[in-house]
Amino acid sequence: MALTIGEVATKFGLSRSTLLYYDRKGLLRPKGRSGAGYRLYSDADLARLGQIRTYRDMGLSLQQIMSLLDGRPGSLLELLDQRLLQLHREIGSLRKQEQLILELLKDSRALRKSRFLDKETWVAILRSSGMSDADMTRWHQQFEASAPDAHQDFRESLAIPKAEITNIRKRSRT
DSSP: OOEEHHHHHHHHTOOHHHHHHHHHHTSOOOSEEOTTOOEEEOHHHHHHHHHHHHHHHTTOOHHHHHHHHTTOSSOHHHHHHHHHHHHHHHHHHHHHHHHHHHHHHOOHHHHHHSOOOOHHHHHHHHHHTTOOHHHHHHHHHHHHHHOHHHHHHHHHHTTOOHHHHHHHHHHHTO
16 A cells, blocks of 8 residues: 555654655655656555654664664664763753752742752652661662662752762662
């Protein structure tokens, strides 16, 4: 079954101009044409477009996607590792921006409306659930042992100062 460019655009939630751009770049060239010369997309074309959409949703560039789909050097795992590192850097930068904004707001009503969770609020939640200092230390030790990078990200997300994060990390490794 072949679909026209309009049908494909609707099916994938893309604009017609995006599909034309992909065609010009050689990323997605429809395999067929109608008698009137209209582009017709095959099932294989749709499958390729599905891959393109997935890779774009992951944040890969069109050049990276083209390399992957055309079987050129650069494995998917390598590209995803690079993208994940890039995302971690971006998230770290956004956390710093968030902390600066929250520092300026300081208004408790504004903080209550935000989705920000600080150390004090987190500790209060743990205490209200019955956790003692010893329980929290064991929790940190288990988190550190199981997923040290995720533990680091979590502590940073609570806007804990770097010196305190270092101390928590040291206590968690003993």
